[in-house]
Amino acid sequence: MHELGITRNIVSIVEEAAKGRRVTRVTLDVGRLSGVTPEAILFCFDIVARGTLLDGAKLDINSIEGRGRCRSCGEAFETRTLFEACGCGSRSIERLAGEELKIRNMEIEEAA
């Protein structure tokens, strides 16, 4: 359950950036090969956000598909696991995407 610690990181980074303003929405990029489960972050988020500037904010998670490029033949393809081999047989794959663990943006409450 490292997602609890990760969610605490998310809330603390966003709170710092919000500089006292209320946050209404946060959007994350989470790669499918990042080792982090979006459902678990969603589960933790409301609890961790309680009593902070993010209390009641909506959390959107973009799930990023894994992609790699074969170092041997140069072919780029979708990778569903960390250990997929290329069609040419090579297992030396450069990761292009899928390991993201990033806060993309936030929306803050407009001053009335």
Added chain:
Amino acid sequence: MIELEAQILAKNDALAAKNRGWFLGREILALNLVSSPGAGKTTLLERTIRDLKNKIPISVIEGDQATSRDGERIRAAGAAAVQINTGAGCHLEADMVEKGLAELKPPFGSMVMIENVGNLVCPALFDLGESAKVVILSVTEGDDKPLKYPHMFKAAEIMIVNKVDLLPHVDFDVGAAIGNAMKVNPAILALRVSARTGEGMDDWYDWLDHRMLQSRL
């Protein structure tokens, strides 16, 4: 909308980089030992300390959710140890290691072993500033574990297959286990040892020697 583009683990990564510089400047080899609970991390450390303590000072940072049992075992073997209880936490983070180092004060040119919490999932994501991750897999587990927990085997520089003295009694296929680890991490090095009987430990010590040399400036 405010663009942030912030790495979620940036704080830990920055502290890990600081630890890494701290080790480099002191020519210390720092290893992050990871495995499932019960794979034999503490036993491997105890034997390593007993066999090497006259050659090289070893200090140990012990991570556990609770109790100071492992720390006591390590001290009894002859190394300085600091125990960090992570409580509900399932892994060590870089700030805990930083605090542990301040307490341990490992000497110049020595070795620091960081025994992470027994868990093959979470510790893979948290860089501690170590020189290398060492993953320990015991033959009483499944030989498909590298495929089930690929992040850890991908992050590790070396895999120790432990408890090989039990091989006659279990179905574990060492070749298959190493093959599975290499599917995830073609560069991973594999050693077969029994920390209990001492079988294969010389290969481990050779690797430590080699890595110690690399940590010299």
